[in-house]
Amino acid sequence: MSLTISIDAMGGDIGPEVTIPASLDCLKDSAELKLILVGDETVIQQHLSQFSVDYQDRLVIRHTSQRVEMDESPAKALKNKKDSSMRVAINLVHEGVADACVSAGNTGALMATARFVLKMIPGVxxxxxxxxxxxxxxxxxxxxxxxxxxxxxxxxxxxxxxxxxxxxxxxxxxxxxxxxxxxxxxxxxxxxxxxxxxxxxxxxxxxxxxxxxxxxxxxxxxxxxxxxxxxxxxxxxxxxxxxxxxxxxxxxxxxxxxxxxxxxxxxxxxxxxxxxxxxxxxRLYNGASFLGLRGLVIKSHGGADILAFKTAIKLAEIEVEKDVIRKISEQIEKTLALRNIA
Amino acid sequence: MSLTISIDAMGGDIGPEVTIPASLDCLKDSAELKLILVGDETVIQQHLSQFSVDYQDRLVIRHTSQRVEMDESPAKALKNKKDSSMRVAINLVHEGVADACVSAGNTGALMATARFVLKMIPGVxxxxxxxxxxxxxxxxxxxxxxxxxxxxxxxxxxxxxxxxxxxxxxxxxxxxxxxxxxxxxxxxxxxxxxxxxxxxxxxxxxxxxxxxxxxxxxxxxxxxxxxxxxxxxxxxxxxxxxxxxxxxxxxxxxxxxxxxxxxxxxxxxxxxxxxxxxxxxxRLYNGASFLGLRGLVIKSHGGADILAFKTAIKLAEIEVEKDVIRKISEQIEKTLALRNIA
Structure with a gap:
């Protein structure tokens, strides 16, 4: 089973210097993994060129022109940053192109965008x-x-x-x-x-x-x-x-x-x-999952280093493999049905 | 300036085995300090007899027949334990016999009793x-x-x-x-x-x-x-x-x-x-003060050892010396007056 994760490559206090090496490490560790690096293509290519590794078949760049700042208000990010690495990484999950998205960006903006794009699981x-x-x-x-x-x-x-x-x-x-x-x-x-x-x-x-x-x-x-x-x-x-x-x-x-x-x-x-x-x-515990949405979004600590960001990507892999979102949706439906009977 | 502190000698997970050596240590450290050990006189005497030190002029025992249990409900302690070491230690503050009280007893019961006996500072x-x-x-x-x-x-x-x-x-x-x-x-x-x-x-x-x-x-x-x-x-x-x-x-x-x-x-x-x-x-940070009451009560961690309980007694000494309760009362009065003007 192959699985695809979109990476907000520009997110976090550090950005591509962390997200890209961490992504390459994860590709090395898992042959089933495909990653979509979302962000400024020139910057991403620059960082990629520093590594000799070659995962062209499992690594795609999706160019975006904007970046959500770490202190930007969620409302402003939602309104003005429609071509940001964060927004597009989430869009890819919504479109079914990616199975999950990982971002070290601003928590408030990430949650607001994820909620807006992916919508809530009915009943939550x-x-x-x-x-x-x-x-x-x-x-x-x-x-x-x-x-x-x-x-x-x-x-x-x-x-x-x-x-x-x-x-x-x-x-x-x-x-x-x-x-x-x-x-x-x-x-x-x-x-x-x-x-x-x-x-x-x-x-x-x-x-x-x-x-x-x-x-x-x-x-x-x-x-x-x-x-x-x-x-x-x-x-x-x-x-x-x-x-x-x-x-x-x-x-x-x-x-x-x-x-x-x-x-x-x-x-x-x-x-x-x-x-x-x-x-x-x-760093070995980095990665918080947003629950209640119709898609998987993992938030990495903003100050994550390579090892920490890698942990967050690996958490996304596990949650995709284990089909967590579907299981949550089914359990919520079951719980609501039981309540309606009672 | 001499200062007097009442000690709930029976309080805490361990009781007199901790409260009594800690009390004696404090008497040794401070020549101005007087302590009233409140609790079962026989038990207290037994513990005191293990030490050769002699502070008869600065150490008084106040016998009580009851003990508030660590899991006892505040309401029950308040109603049924009127001759408990905790209650009497607080009474001594109310009566002006002690300047402060230290207890490692049940927090809920200690707060309820202190509030009932000492009453609140007006405006708090x-x-x-x-x-x-x-x-x-x-x-x-x-x-x-x-x-x-x-x-x-x-x-x-x-x-x-x-x-x-x-x-x-x-x-x-x-x-x-x-x-x-x-x-x-x-x-x-x-x-x-x-x-x-x-x-x-x-x-x-x-x-x-x-x-x-x-x-x-x-x-x-x-x-x-x-x-x-x-x-x-x-x-x-x-x-x-x-x-x-x-x-x-x-x-x-x-x-x-x-x-x-x-x-x-x-x-x-x-x-x-x-x-x-x-x-x-x-243990060097043990001791929580109850604020808002018309008397000084210091709560020690229930599991305090001798060093920790000593820290709590020393905190009581400092707060008495610094006249904390009077200063709080005056500041509350001042703040209320300012508000009434505004």
């Missing part, structure tokens, strides 16, 4: 952003990471239904454990939306395990496969974790670079520190 | 919980950490006013930088409460610097002295950081204990790893 009220975090148990999926700021219980419930289908497909597990992010595990804890969402989840087909607290994202007491949150809370949690990791890594670097002796110790400890770093390297 | 709608987090810039204060789950803009504004007074006093700075926790730094980002709170803060006496994201709690791009959030969001962020730190420390330990060689490297690197660990040791 709002799209959500889902990503993977490393945890002491392996990893955890979490959504919503910022697409929505005021979620009702029904929204949270739909996020859980969509997220669980993605986890089932991507992690190859039958019945993923679903937790609801809250400020305590007792029934009385939380705000009204969370309490009402808990009731919906308890009465659903999902393997709902109850409330989980913020520490469960990385290091809870039991393994949770999927954690559901309002986008405001999910986004703050994700960025809080990023900040904590950055502070800890800065403190570690500072300790080892204090003087000649500590630097020497650092050299000796390097292989161990490297294996530690690799275990929780955020 | 809701109490909030504030704590200190290490950051790449030194440290950051953050509130609310979970006392409130649905905050209006006015609540967030009051948290900022109270928090800023505490930061001014404790950190000895004139005009602390206040940030509002949000999911982006642009004006359009956030939910309605946050946007409305931003307007109130812009028009206030506070040194409001705008929206900050989750990473600013530990490692933002600029120093922020105080970060204000809804209690739901603040609590999830705090616990997410705890989880991230735990995962990273587990990964570090795993890397160094993989085999004999890595263990040897770990021995060599021990002093460096120790200095790194000390920099971000959460």
């Amino acid at each position: 009220d709002r799209p959500a952003i889902i990503s993977i975090l490393p945890s002491t148990f392996g990893h955890t999926h979490v959504l919503d990471l910022g697409a929505n700021v005021d979620c009702t219980a029904e929204h949270l419930f739909q996020f859980a239904v969509m997220g669980a289908e993605l986890v089932k497909a991507v992690d190859n597990i039958e019945n993923p454990k679903v937790g609801l992010l809250n400020i305590g595990e007792e029934d009385v804890k939380g705000n009204e939306q969370v309490k009402a969402a808990a009731k919906l989840l308890e009465n659903s087909h999902l393997n709902y395990i109850g409330y989980v607290e913020g520490n469960s994202l990385n290091a809870g007491t039991i393994k949770v496969d999927l954690i559901v949150a309002d986008g405001f809370v999910g986004n703050v949690a994700l960025k809080s974790i990023e900040g904590a990791a950055k502070m800890i890594s800065t403190a570690l670097k500072t300790a080892f670079s204090k003087n000649l002796l500590t630097k020497l110790v650092g050299l000796i400890a390097y292989p161990v520190l490297k294996s530690f770093k690799d275990r929780i390297d955020p | 709608d809701r109490p909030a919980i504030i704590s200190i987090l290490p950051s790449t810039f030194g440290h950051t204060h953050v509130l609310d950490l979970g006392a409130n789950v649905d905050c209006t803009a006015e609540h967030l504004f009051q948290f900022a006013v109270m928090g800023a007074e505490l930061v001014k006093a404790v950190d000895n700075i004139e005009n602390p930088k206040v940030g509002l926790l949000n999911i982006g730094e642009e004006d359009v980002k956030g939910n309605e409460q946050v946007k409305a709170a931003a307007k109130l803060l812009e028009n206030s006496h506070l040194n409001y610097i705008g929206y900050v994201e989750g990473n600013s709690l530990n490692a933002g791009t600029i120093k922020v002295d105080l970060i204000v959030a809804d209690g739901f969001v603040g609590n999830v962020a705090l616990k997410s950081i705890e989880g991230a730190a735990k995962m990273i420390s587990t990964a570090l330990k795993t890397a160094f204990s993989k085999n004999l060689l890595t263990k040897l490297v770990g021995l060599i690197a021990y002093p460096v790893l120790k200095s790194f660990k000390d920099r971000i040791d959460p």
Whole structure:
């Protein structure tokens, strides 16, 4: 089975310098993969010419004249950037030319454009952003990471239904454990939306395990496969974790670079520190999927390097192979039908 | 100036085994300090007898017959545990016998009891919980950490006013930088409460610097002295950081204990790893203050060890010395008066 992914080659803080080598690496790793590099043809050709590799049969350039800026408002991007690398990469998914699209561009613009072009899955009220975090148990999926700021219980419930289908497909597990992010595990804890969402989840087909607290994202007491949150809370949690990791890594670097002796110790400890770093390297967890749309869009971190962007492309490959969008659509339809019967 | 602190000696996951040695350590460190150990006299005497130190003039035991359990409901604790170590420790503050109270007990019960016994500062709608987090810039204060789950803009504004007074006093700075926790730094980002709170803060006496994201709690791009959030969001962020730190420390330990060689490297690197660990040791940041009440209550982490509980007592000492409650009351009164004029 061949699969085609459109790459927003101009997106991200760095752009083609990252997106193109990452794309070539992915083509090398997977013989089934076809990529469409969307962006300024001259710039793309320039970058490609730096590599001797040849994937002409599996690599297509689609020229576009515009680029969505990292700080551009979603409304302006949608209105004025119809020939941007971002927009055209999404159009290719809509037209069925590509099976998925990967972009490191501005999240707001990417979500607005994806929603406008691809439309929502019938029955889903709002799209959500889902990503993977490393945890002491392996990893955890979490959504919503910022697409929505005021979620009702029904929204949270739909996020859980969509997220669980993605986890089932991507992690190859039958019945993923679903937790609801809250400020305590007792029934009385939380705000009204969370309490009402808990009731919906308890009465659903999902393997709902109850409330989980913020520490469960990385290091809870039991393994949770999927954690559901309002986008405001999910986004703050994700960025809080990023900040904590950055502070800890800065403190570690500072300790080892204090003087000649500590630097020497650092050299000796390097292989161990490297294996530690690799275990929780955020680049190996890069790539957030937009759920609820009739097409697959993967958002890479804006500051992604080659390895990180490659991870996002590989996530797109897996989700295409596992037919995640179709599975989500079918599950949403099934859930709605059950509700209409009840 | 002598100062007196009441200690809920029975509170916390561990209880007197932690609270008593920590108390004795603090008495040793500060000749001005008087402590009232509140709890079961026999148990307290038993623990005290293990130490040869003698602070009879500065150490008093106040016997109580009950203990609030760590999972007891706030309502039940309030109704049925009138002779608990927690309740009596707070009563002593209310009666003016103690200047502050420190407890590692159940947060919900402690807040409900403190609010019931001490009452609110006039003009403050809701109490909030504030704590200190290490950051790449030194440290950051953050509130609310979970006392409130649905905050209006006015609540967030009051948290900022109270928090800023505490930061001014404790950190000895004139005009602390206040940030509002949000999911982006642009004006359009956030939910309605946050946007409305931003307007109130812009028009206030506070040194409001705008929206900050989750990473600013530990490692933002600029120093922020105080970060204000809804209690739901603040609590999830705090616990997410705890989880991230735990995962990273587990990964570090795993890397160094993989085999004999890595263990040897770990021995060599021990002093460096120790200095790194000390920099971000959460025990050195233990102690959350309840703001908005007419008396000082410090909540220690339930699982605190001796060093952590000592940190919480020392925080109480500082806040008493700096007269934080009076300063907050005066600032709230001033802010209300300004508003009535306007």
